Amino acid sequence: MPLWFARGLRRGVVTTRYPARPDSSSAFLPTPPAFRPGQLTRETADRMVAACPSGALRRQGDVLVFDPGACTACGRCAAVAPRAVTWSGEWELAATTRSALVKEIPILGEEL
Amino acid sequence: MNPALGDARRGPTADPAGRDEAAAARQLRDKIAAQFGRSLHIRTLDTGSCAVCEQEIRLLTAPHYDLHRLGFFFTPAPRHADLLLVTGPMVRAFDVAARKTYEAMPGPKVVVATGACALGGVYPADPFVHGQVSNVLPVDVWIPGCPPSPLALLHGLGVAVGRLAEKTPGLTFIADEDPYGGEA
Numbered sequence: 001m002p003l004w005f006a007r008g009l010r011r012g013v014v015t016t017r018y019p020a021r022p023d024s025s026s027a028f029l030p031t032p033p034a035f036r037p038g039q040l041t042r043e044t045a046d047r048m049v050a051a052c053p054s055g056a057l058r059r060q061g062d063v064l065v066f067d068p069g070a071c072t073a074c075g076r077c078a079a080v081a082p083r084a085v086t087w088s089g090e091w092e093l094a095a096t097t098r099s100a101l102v103k104e105i106p107i108l109g110e111e112l
Numbered sequence: 113m114n115p116a117l118g119d120a121r122r123g124p125t126a127d128p129a130g131r132d133e134a135a136a137a138r139q140l141r142d143k144i145a146a147q148f149g150r151s152l153h154i155r156t157l158d159t160g161s162c163a164v165c166e167q168e169i170r171l172l173t174a175p176h177y178d179l180h181r182l183g184f185f186f187t188p189a190p191r192h193a194d195l196l197l198v199t200g201p202m203v204r205a206f207d208v209a210a211r212k213t214y215e216a217m218p219g220p221k222v223v224v225a226t227g228a229c230a231l232g233g234v235y236p237a238d239p240f241v242h243g244q245v246s247n248v249l250p251v252d253v254w255i256p257g258c259p260p261s262p263l264a265l266l267h268g269l270g271v272a273v274g275r276l277a278e279k280t281p282g283l284t285f286i287a288d289e290d291p292y293g294g295e296a
Contacts, residue, residue, distance in 0.1 A: 036288070
């Protein structure tokens with residue numbers, strides 16, 4: 001307690017309004033996936049859509065539509081297509097419009 | 113009152129015919145932020161969630177996150193609440209309670225949908241659940257995550273009162289190419 005008091009006097013502030021530094025735990029949070037368009041083919045996209053348990057993925061032609069709002073960060077898309085999927089590391093995802101949470105990923109990979 | 117002066121003071125947005133809905137929403141949001149900015153009372157509403165969102169909400173009051181320093185408080189009564197923090201996929205059995213809670217809140221009020229269930233991810237609409245909160249209540253802020261971490265909730269509350277900027281419109285969820293190269 002005296003240490004906190006001295007530190008507060010020295011810095012002028014005891015707390016910050018919002019975490020000024022990234023929280024130490026934020027590196028370990030499960031986050032929605034990020035996709036590599038060059039590794040995505042229609043076939044891998046369809047496999048990921050089939051593996052997604054929460055309906056966060058769907059394919060429209062050559063576009064993979066990803067809804068991080070519906071994503072539970074379970075990692076099943078990464079399990080079926082490890083090359084095409086990585087973790088985004090984004091967790092500050094609050095949005096004031098629902099449509100801002102729906103992202104379109106182009107499918108650029110060539111069919112084998 | 114001089115009508116010309118009144119018109120000049122109120123500006124073009126006062127004209128009901130030419131009133132821009134988006135501008136009105138922005139003004140209302142600014143007003144809410146100004147009024148709620150430093151003292152916001154939160155009522156949580158569990159509409160059939162698995163309680164992990166509640167665990168994370170509870171952690172906001174723990175010393176590490178210390179929600180109260182930011183001027184946010186939890187209240188047990190919807191009549192004292194400014195913000196409704198809704199979790200779960202809106203179970204239909206909860207319709208009456210959800211409606212009564214929302215109606216009991218004094219305006220202006222903010223509804224925040226929390227977690228993948230509330231955003232329509234996990235349960236599709238069926239005879240038992242509405243599937244997402246926005247099918248029933250007018251949602252103002254969406255907080256994704258399964259569950260959203262306490263930090264994500266803090267960010268969402270900051271966005272709800274206009275203290276923090278939302279990041280989502282700038283995100284693409286497109287990663288750089290595979291550093292190892294090679295075939296897919």
